[in-house]
Amino acid sequence: MSVALVIARNTISEAIRRKVLIAFLMIGLAVIGMTFAFGQFQARQDLTIVKGMGLGIISLAGILITIILSINLLPNEIERRTIYTILSKPVRRYEFLLGKYIGALGTLFINILAMSVLFVIAFAIKQAIAQPENAINPLSLFKATLMTYMQLVLLASVAVFLSVFTTPLVNFFLSFALFIVGNLSSFTQDLAKNGANPLVKGFFLAVHYIVPNFGNFNYVNPLVNPEVQVKSEALFLSQNVIYALVYAGVLMILAILAFDRREV
Amino acid sequence: MPAAIEIKNLTKQYPVPLKREAVNAVDNLSLTVGEGEIFGFLGANGAGKTTTIKILLGLIYPTQGEASVLGRPAGDIEMKHQVSYLPESPYFYEHMTAAEVVTFYAQLFGMKRENARRKADELVDFVGLGGKSDRNKRISEFSKGMRQRVGIAQSLINDPKLLFFDEPTSGLDAIARSDIRDLMQELKRQGKSMFLSSHQLEDVEAVCHRVSIIHKGKLRVIGPVDDLLQGEQVEFRVAAVSDELSNKIKVVAPGSKVVEGRTVFTEKNDPEAIAAIMDMVRNGGGRIEAIIPKRRTLEELFVEIVGERIVIGDGGTAFTASDAFPSVASNSRVDSNSASASASDVPDGTVAYSDAFNRPEPKVVETVVETGSATEDAAANGAAPTTKTRRPGANKYKELNGK
Numbered sequence: 001m002s003v004a005l006v007i008a009r010n011t012i013s014e015a016i017r018r019k020v021l022i023a024f025l026m027i028g029l030a031v032i033g034m035t036f037a038f039g040q041f042q043a044r045q046d047l048t049i050v051k052g053m054g055l056g057i058i059s060l061a062g063i064l065i066t067i068i069l070s071i072n073l074l075p076n077e078i079e080r081r082t083i084y085t086i087l088s089k090p091v092r093r094y095e096f097l098l099g100k101y102i103g104a105l106g107t108l109f110i111n112i113l114a115m116s117v118l119f120v121i122a123f124a125i126k127q128a129i130a131q132p133e134n135a136i137n138p139l140s141l142f143k144a145t146l147m148t149y150m151q152l153v154l155l156a157s158v159a160v161f162l163s164v165f166t167t168p169l170v171n172f173f174l175s176f177a178l179f180i181v182g183n184l185s186s187f188t189q190d191l192a193k194n195g196a197n198p199l200v201k202g203f204f205l206a207v208h209y210i211v212p213n214f215g216n217f218n219y220v221n222p223l224v225n226p227e228v229q230v231k232s233e234a235l236f237l238s239q240n241v242i243y244a245l246v247y248a249g250v251l252m253i254l255a256i257l258a259f260d261r262r263e264v
Numbered sequence: 265m266p267a268a269i270e271i272k273n274l275t276k277q278y279p280v281p282l283k284r285e286a287v288n289a290v291d292n293l294s295l296t297v298g299e300g301e302i303f304g305f306l307g308a309n310g311a312g313k314t315t316t317i318k319i320l321l322g323l324i325y326p327t328q329g330e331a332s333v334l335g336r337p338a339g340d341i342e343m344k345h346q347v348s349y350l351p352e353s354p355y356f357y358e359h360m361t362a363a364e365v366v367t368f369y370a371q372l373f374g375m376k377r378e379n380a381r382r383k384a385d386e387l388v389d390f391v392g393l394g395g396k397s398d399r400n401k402r403i404s405e406f407s408k409g410m411r412q413r414v415g416i417a418q419s420l421i422n423d424p425k426l427l428f429f430d431e432p433t434s435g436l437d438a439i440a441r442s443d444i445r446d447l448m449q450e451l452k453r454q455g456k457s458m459f460l461s462s463h464q465l466e467d468v469e470a471v472c473h474r475v476s477i478i479h480k481g482k483l484r485v486i487g488p489v490d491d492l493l494q495g496e497q498v499e500f501r502v503a504a505v506s507d508e509l510s511n512k513i514k515v516v517a518p519g520s521k522v523v524e525g526r527t528v529f530t531e532k533n534d535p536e537a538i539a540a541i542m543d544m545v546r547n548g549g550g551r552i553e554a555i556i557p558k559r560r561t562l563e564e565l566f567v568e569i570v571g572e573r574i575v576i577g578d579g580g581t582a583f584t585a586s587d588a589f590p591s592v593a594s595n596s597r598v599d600s601n602s603a604s605a606s607a608s609d610v611p612d613g614t615v616a617y618s619d620a621f622n623r624p625e626p627k628v629v630e631t632v633v634e635t636g637s638a639t640e641d642a643a644a645n646g647a648a649p650t651t652k653t654r655r656p657g658a659n660k661y662k663e664l665n666g667k
Binding site: 002014017083089091092264 | 318321322323324325341342344345347348349351353354355356357359368369371372373374415418422428
């Protein structure tokens, strides 16, 4: 495992220097910073927009960073032939793949944390200025960004799994498609329940259960609309964390099994 | 002697899109490399050299056959603790410095970070990248030669028993090449095993105990360097040749010619034939000034094999591993007529070894045979003439490892 951590640390140090990822992070940070510019709305509306927009930007930048980072983790090593010198050392293939994945999660954590901290600070200042009646604890926004992070943990495992078989370009579109389908989980569930044709029903049922349910991680609504109530917040958060970890774990096991026989 | 590498009937096929037949990158390859042996693995581009190395390291898998390295299956993790690999044109993480790269690889062997850093600093110094200007440079700023030096450093991090070097001197300037050749000599002296794939045939010729030539995935030639390069003819240089003797020589060697007052001709490299000619010259009043075996260069041999102007054996071996490693080569094929070259078979100024493997120091052999002298008699009996030894230059690796 220590070998995997060495590879993970190296993956992080490499990824945080990648210009395309830095660009997404900077755009995310800039847009969050721009929320200070809103002033034409009423205070309550203003804060609602800041919350919705900030969380949305973090999610969007996070998705782009995750996909671009994860689809290239393995192909880059093979294309640059750095994998030869690594796998000729006493490094098991699962250690290598896990190391790359853990490194990607570490990079995502740094990115999401940076955006979240800026977002929470921006929101706290904005709220302090507006002094609305239903003020919330700004730190509660971290719950939403935690859910975003867990969503990205799952998305990264999908992209890493697919990277064992596919080219980065194919993987890019596949990962995006799965992310969108996974966000429409309630829709595919409806189609599975209400479809007339048994084949169509079976298809959507399979899609519903096989594709990760990325929509589960949406915690923006309860924060943006205080009317929307979550029965048990702790249960909601813990269930989603466990769901993401288990699903990602299964995908990584499958990726390791496939990578073990792959020629590099 | 135990085998460092044992390959049996190894085949690697790659499917060709839209075709039924697969292409054989490696075709039924069998060979053995002994522990402590420096083994040259030669072939043209696409011959299957790198594929073979990748199979041995477990980076790819064979279609058929078996391979073991240091007594363990190819790709085994325990084996990898004792081997190292320098790929052709090695690539490293561009954002790192040389020391950071080597530290990273050291940590993959389970070294603690501080130990890894210290060892990395030593190795970076050793490969000549320890200067102030190079130390802080990122790999992205390195030239090809500097990257190769980093590759050498990372390949020595675990003090390996067996090294796989794939084109270690490719693209390097003369000084860097000389340094790496010296390093290989030092590793050889220390008893390391090396599987050396190279296009720099003079390096291979100077360093390797045995070489093999692989062509289109098939092993075409394998054997001790001297045996492979030993020519089939010797050149006589005879002085004080009378007309009568000249006529006799023309009968034996119609192509004889006079060069600077000496009659020069070639004859089959056969002890009986040589002895008969020596008797003829001596009885005819002539004086033999030199008998020079016509030795091929490795390049000439390589061109012959790869150019397919000759075929040795049935797509197989002309010389067997048993010549050099009787204990590990029991499965070798074809003949073993290739007795080790004696020093007297070697022309003036040629680097040679007294036998295939057991003499680590290269020697420059001066061959001067005079008619009627004790030296001539000794040469005729196959004894070695006077030799002087050339020592490898740098011993930096020795100092580094305190050996």
